[in-house]
Each structure stands twice: as C-alpha cells, then as structure tokens.
Amino acid sequence: MKTTIVGFPRIGENRELKIATEKYFRGDLTQEQLAAEGKRLRRMHWNLLKEAGISLIPSNDFSFYDTTLDTAVLLNVIPNRFSALQLSALDTYFALARGYQGEAGDVTALPMKKWFNTNYHYLTPEFEQQTEVKLVGTKVFDEYLEAKAIGIETRPVILGPYTLIKLSDFKGTTVQEHLPALISAYQEVIAKLSELGAEWLQLDEPSLVKDLTPDERQLFMSIYRELAGGTRETKLLLQTYFGDVRDIYEDLSTLPVDGIGLDFVEGKQTLQLFETFGFPQDKKLFAGVVNGKNIWRNDYSRTLNLLAKLPHDQLVLSTSCSLLHVPFSVAQESFPAEVARHFSFAKEKLSELTELAAIADPTDDIAKSALLADNYRLFDTARVTANEQLTHRLAELTAADFQRLPAFEERSRLQKSALALPLLPTTTIGSFPQTREVKAARAAFKKASLSEAEYHDFLREKIADCVAFQEDIGLDVLVHGEFERNDMVEYFGEHLSGFLFTKKAWVQSYGTRCVKPPIIWGDISRERPITVGWSAFAQHLTEKPVKGMLTGPVTILNWSFPREDISLKESTLQIALAIQEEVLDLEAHGIKIIQIDEAALREKLPLRKSDWYSEYLDWAIPAFRLVHSRVAPETQIHTHMCYSEFADILTAIDQMDADVISFEASRSNLSLLDALSAQHFQTAVGPGVYDIHSPRVPSVAELRATIQALLEKIAADKLWVNPDCGLKTRDEKETFASLKHLAQAAQEARKELVYDNIE
Ligand SMILES: Nc1nc2c(c(=O)[nH]1)N[C@@H](CNc1ccc(C(=O)N[C@@H](CCC(=O)N[C@@H](CCC(=O)N[C@@H](CCC(=O)O)C(=O)O)C(=O)O)C(=O)O)cc1)CN2
Ligand code: MET
Numbered sequence: 001m002k003t004t005i006v007g008f009p010r011i012g013e014n015r016e017l018k019i020a021t022e023k024y025f026r027g028d029l030t031q032e033q034l035a036a037e038g039k040r041l042r043r044m045h046w047n048l049l050k051e052a053g054i055s056l057i058p059s060n061d062f063s064f065y066d067t068t069l070d071t072a073v074l075l076n077v078i079p080n081r082f083s084a085l086q087l088s089a090l091d092t093y094f095a096l097a098r099g100y101q102g103e104a105g106d107v108t109a110l111p112m113k114k115w116f117n118t119n120y121h122y123l124t125p126e127f128e129q130q131t132e133v134k135l136v137g138t139k140v141f142d143e144y145l146e147a148k149a150i151g152i153e154t155r156p157v158i159l160g161p162y163t164l165i166k167l168s169d170f171k172g173t174t175v176q177e178h179l180p181a182l183i184s185a186y187q188e189v190i191a192k193l194s195e196l197g198a199e200w201l202q203l204d205e206p207s208l209v210k211d212l213t214p215d216e217r218q219l220f221m222s223i224y225r226e227l228a229g230g231t232r233e234t235k236l237l238l239q240t241y242f243g244d245v246r247d248i249y250e251d252l253s254t255l256p257v258d259g260i261g262l263d264f265v266e267g268k269q270t271l272q273l274f275e276t277f278g279f280p281q282d283k284k285l286f287a288g289v290v291n292g293k294n295i296w297r298n299d300y301s302r303t304l305n306l307l308a309k310l311p312h313d314q315l316v317l318s319t320s321c322s323l324l325h326v327p328f329s330v331a332q333e334s335f336p337a338e339v340a341r342h343f344s345f346a347k348e349k350l351s352e353l354t355e356l357a358a359i360a361d362p363t364d365d366i367a368k369s370a371l372l373a374d375n376y377r378l379f380d381t382a383r384v385t386a387n388e389q390l391t392h393r394l395a396e397l398t399a400a401d402f403q404r405l406p407a408f409e410e411r412s413r414l415q416k417s418a419l420a421l422p423l424l425p426t427t428t429i430g431s432f433p434q435t436r437e438v439k440a441a442r443a444a445f446k447k448a449s450l451s452e453a454e455y456h457d458f459l460r461e462k463i464a465d466c467v468a469f470q471e472d473i474g475l476d477v478l479v480h481g482e483f484e485r486n487d488m489v490e491y492f493g494e495h496l497s498g499f500l501f502t503k504k505a506w507v508q509s510y511g512t513r514c515v516k517p518p519i520i521w522g523d524i525s526r527e528r529p530i531t532v533g534w535s536a537f538a539q540h541l542t543e544k545p546v547k548g549m550l551t552g553p554v555t556i557l558n559w560s561f562p563r564e565d566i567s568l569k570e571s572t573l574q575i576a577l578a579i580q581e582e583v584l585d586l587e588a589h590g591i592k593i594i595q596i597d598e599a600a601l602r603e604k605l606p607l608r609k610s611d612w613y614s615e616y617l618d619w620a621i622p623a624f625r626l627v628h629s630r631v632a633p634e635t636q637i638h639t640h641m642c643y644s645e646f647a648d649i650l651t652a653i654d655q656m657d658a659d660v661i662s663f664e665a666s667r668s669n670l671s672l673l674d675a676l677s678a679q680h681f682q683t684a685v686g687p688g689v690y691d692i693h694s695p696r697v698p699s700v701a702e703l704r705a706t707i708q709a710l711l712e713k714i715a716a717d718k719l720w721v722n723p724d725c726g727l728k729t730r731d732e733k734e735t736f737a738s739l740k741h742l743a744q745a746a747q748e749a750r751k752e753l754v755y756d757n758i759e
C-alpha cells in the first residue's frame, strides 16, 4: 500500500528557515544565501521522507512565507501598488506579506487571516480589475526539478482554484471576470508539469469542507470539469482537509480527476459518505487517517478497522491535513519514555503511516503482530488519573456562576465614575517588544546562567521603563508589557499544573513566527498566583490604571495540544476555574481593569454553521463568562480578539459580557463596524487603528483619519483607541514611534470631539 502526506513543515527542525529569513529582513543575509538555505531545507526534508519510506513525496509545500501567497504570485495575482514598487521578485513577495516602507514607496501588507480552524495564517490574495491572471512564476516547477535532480520524484502541491477564489478579495472586480484566465493559468501549470514528467499534481481545496451553496457547488464543478478534462500526462489529486465534503461528495466522483484526498479524522461524515455513496473505481483514494493536527499516537486498532472498510487496491495512506500544524520530532524532547511513547510529531507520523501500511498489507503477518501489540498498550489503560476534587467543583457549578451582575449598563456607569477615563481612551493590547535582550535574558534564566533574582530584577526594570514610556506619551490605560512571557499561552501552560511543555516543538503560525503549544496532559489546576506579582508591581509605579493581562480559557485550550481522552469542553472549564482564581487575585491586589484575551475564540468554531452553537459556542462562551462572573461591578473586564472575522458571531461575542473588546480591524476592511452598529452591540470596542504585524509606522494623519472613520460608525463614548494586537513581535524603535503617533492622534480627535460638543 502506498503512503503519502498532505504536506510537511517547512520551518526546519530548529527553525532554520525562520532564522535565515529574519536575517534577510535585517539585511544580514543576501537573497542568494536565503535561497540556498531554503534549498538545503527542502532537500533535507525530501530525504527524510524518502528514508522514512513514504512512497509519494510532496513538493512546493515549502514556502518563504505562505503557500496561499505563493499560488497567488505564481499566477500573477499581485495588486498594482506592489508591482509599482519595482522591487526584486523576492522583495515584492515579502512586501505583499509584510508591507513595505522605504525608498521605493509605502504600502501596507495584504490582509492576513486565520487558515480555517488552525493557528496558521494565510495572506489574502487580491484581484483587481487590472489583474492579469497568467502563469508567471516558476517556483512549483523549480522545486519539482530540484527534487528530481537528487533522484526524488515528487508530487507538486498548489492551492486549488476554487479555494483560491474563496480566500481572495475581489476589489472592484468579480470572480467571473477573472475565471477564464484563472482556469487557463492552472491548465498551463498542469501542461508544464506534464512536460516535465510530473506524475501527480495536488490541488488543495479545503474550502470544500465548508457549507456549500448550490452556486458554489456549480462554480467548483464547472472549474474542475474544464480544468481536469482533456488529455494530460500529470494526474490530478483533489485534496480536501479539515472536515468532510458532504455537500459535494457525490459530484466529486463524476470529476475527471485521478485521486481524491479525504479527511477521515476531522471529517465526521467522511466514512458515512463513503459507505452511502461508494467511491469511484477509476480514482485513488488518499485516505487521511493519521491526524495532521494533534500530537498523540495513532490508535492502530481503530485505524485498521477503518481501513478494512476502504477499497484496498485504490488506497493511498495519508495524513488528515498537512503536517505543518505539528512540530518536527519527539526525538528533540526529553520526556520520560512512558510519556514520550504517547506522542507523535511530524517525523513520527511518517513511521505511523509506513507501519500502518505494513500492518494493513495482508501478506506481512510478523511485522503486524509486533507493531500492533506495542500500539495497543498505549490505549489499554487510562493515561492519567482524574482530579476528583476538580470534577466535584465543576459538577457543583450553577447558572449563577456564569452570570456577572449587575448588568452591563449599570456596571458601565459605575466604572465610568470609578475609573474617570477621558473620551476615546488609549491603551495597548498588552505585550511590548520582546527584544533580543528580553529573549536572551529568559534563555539565560532557563539555562540557569542567570539566577531567578537577576532575571526578576531585569524584568522589573523593563516594566518600569515600559510604564514610564506609556506615562510619557500620555496613554490612558497602561500595561506592564508581558516581558515575563515567552508566549501568551505557553506561559500559562508552564504555570498551571496538568500541562506539559516542550523544548523545541515549534509550529509555524505565520511567516517567520512560530509557537510552541503546550500539551494538555491531565486535569488542569492553579497551584499559585501567576501574573499577580508583575501586575501589582507595575500598578504601584503609576497613578494611571494598569490592566491585568490574562489569557482566556478558550484560547489556552485552542493554542495547546488538547487531550483526546476527555472533551474539549471539560478541559476548557477546568482552565476557566483556574483563570477565575487569577482574576479574583488580581482584583484583590488592586488591579481595576483586567483583560482576558480570547484571541483564539474563533479557532475551533466549526467550519459548518449548523454546528456553531451546538458543538462549540454553547460551551465556549460560558467558559469565558465563568472566568469573570465574580468580579466587583467597578472592575472593568476587557477582552481581545485577533483577526476580527467575527461579524457572523457578534451575538455570541456580546454574550461574553465583557465591558470592552479590542480587535483587529486595520488589515481587513471596516465592514465589521457596520455590523456592530446594526446589532446594537453593547460591549465598548477598540478596533485596532494600525496593523502591528507589519513593521511600518503609521503617521499621525493616517491614524487621525482612521479614528475619524471609526467615529462615523461607533458612538464616541463606546470607542477605545489602540493598536490591533500586542506589540511583542515589533522592534522598540518602530513601536515607540507608532504609539506616540497613536496617542497624539487620539488626543487631537478627543479635542475635536469636545469642541464639536461645545458648538
Ligand atoms: N500561541 C500563540 N498563537 C498566536 C499568537 C500568539 O501570540 N500566541 N498570536 C497570533 C499571531 N501568531 C503569532 C505567533 C507567534 C508569535 C511570536 O512572537 N513568536 C515568537 C516566539 C515566541 C517565543 O516563544 N519566544 C520564546 C523563545 C524565544 C527564542 O527563540 N529564544 C531563542 C534564544 C534567544 C536568545 O538567546 O537570544 C531560542 O530558544 O533559541 C521566549 O521568548 O522565551 C517567534 O516566532 O519568534 C507572534 C504571533 C495568532 N496566534
Ligand atoms: C495574539 S493576541 C495578543 C494579546 C496579548 N495580550 C499581547 O498583547 O500580546
């Protein structure tokens, strides 16, 4: 039986690609050096797959930033304002990804959005009227040939046309206008690959797992009938993932493609669809049976049961999605053997595939029994014992534990007089730049070359500087800067019991940015205060309110590797109780404003609307409410969300019952704001006035204009002024400049509002 994977992580075993790319950004590496590093990594990864015995190896899953952007650039979907910069191809690419500010001009980056239900982010391609879609790039061909040159036949991967369309913005133009050229461009890719001798091309179409309207189905089918029809040497694999394709399954079997990739892990109905409608005999079934998202070992007996139902001769064993979403290898960690044996990262998943293929092969009995026995042992007894006391506490919760009193309006009045903030209060989202100095100090502390006392002194100094700077430029609600945190989720994981954390288990989140998600191993509890000392220290330095800064339970869950032996709901409520203790502790220590970040609230929102409430929001929103239900009316609760794709769940967001919410609005258009006013959204809002994911510094005039635009949509007494996310990824220089501009712009806007009122 053949084996393959949907894609492999590209960042490198030790984040080599991140390191090289960031060096290039700083001017410490040439284009040639960066290209060479990319080539070295690709080669290493292909060889790794080959040595692991994977029979069909993908290529072009490598990227210097994002594969959606790669496909857009391949097909010349590059807005004019970027081509007009006249930069090199590579720098145009990075300008699209990160914005550009320099001698050649000043352009903001393409909007960045969450990649389906993951913590990966893609760049939103933009079609304009004058976009001339055509095959202009060579990356997909170059990488195919590069692998071939070292004796490895690969299956190039690109994003398919339907998902490309679905994820793109069409500015002043329509899909229809570009469709014929788009289809020809894809055909040209296929023709070129046929010419080069490629056996397969993988077209990723994850958008097929969402709810499809009849029009969308028709669009998809018409594209693929045209694209895949006709003669070609290269076979087409239509690859889906992140769910099942229930709205289009039957139609897919009629398509002239050669293989279909289905997700049997997250696709709740995949098996049922297969059993009800069968599978076309003329196609290969790329069965996603090894979880590409979680890090637990595959349960072979379950997988084998599944495989027994599938057509043996047509099967290619695969992962449920790209391995981009899991870390490189368990071998880099130092867990005790009895813990490590439960985990499977990208590299180990390759062995799972080849082992499963061996076991499923009816001719190989010896291999079968040994491998199976080993695997069974992982699942035959409970991995951890439950915390009885916690189970009891959760069982005792009543409706009152999920309801903050008094209601919003009354709290809002009390808070106004208690906090006495000006109109358009200014604040930041929490973190300040994690400079090399900060990271180096923490690395030294972890290596024990810096003592705890020295590290803490260093952090207190950073906090003091940070508070002084904010006072200096006149911000209204201050933060301590989060210097003590490696990451907003990993940090809490490290300080709560029940979590395991890793040393090198990096996963790409966007571009060069990576995270090390903690692993939820057992029941969660808080043994001692986590953030209280840092927040209280910052507060004693200033008369202005300092926001306490916590990560909410849903986000902690979503950005960790969750357990599979209890429900997500159960784990989240455990975390919620722990964070509630921290909230009350902050309040007891004089913190008047507490921000509970739910940056990832939307992450595990089911991709199909019909499941939104029943499977997710019905427990996720209460989990957040549980965290803050017991604070005093005067304590102001803030929350924050990234990537403001929440116009469609506004009611649920309002039901979180926070007092203020900040969110990203600058990279995406302002349509969310229309929805806010239309919905009588009660929570006060701080739509980000500039994009922190880009190094560019917004001018005062630009910020004034943005605030003005916000005031058209939002009542002045409900509007906060802040950046769109934390500042940890930025350098100090650009951050200080941007924040100065922000404070000044808000002060000017405020004055104008007061004058307007007097007139
Ligand atoms: N979990 C999570 N998901 C998220 C976000 C987030 O903040 N957290 N934000 C949104 C956007 N995604 C993001 C993801 C990562 C980062 C980010 O800043 N990542 C950092 C790493 C942060 C970190 O874990 N830092 C550690 C380790 C730092 C490090 O690399 N240390 C060096 C040593 C450094 C030295 O000696 O100088 C090493 O370990 O080799 C620390 O500070 O302790 C990076 O990739 O550079 C930002 C946003 C959505 N998803
Ligand atoms: C990814 S959301 C970030 C929120 C966090 N408080 C920060 O400022 O970094």
Ligand SMILES: [Zn+2]
Residues within 6 Å of the ligand: 429, 599, 640, 641, 642, 643, 724, 725, 726
């Ligand atoms: Zn954010």
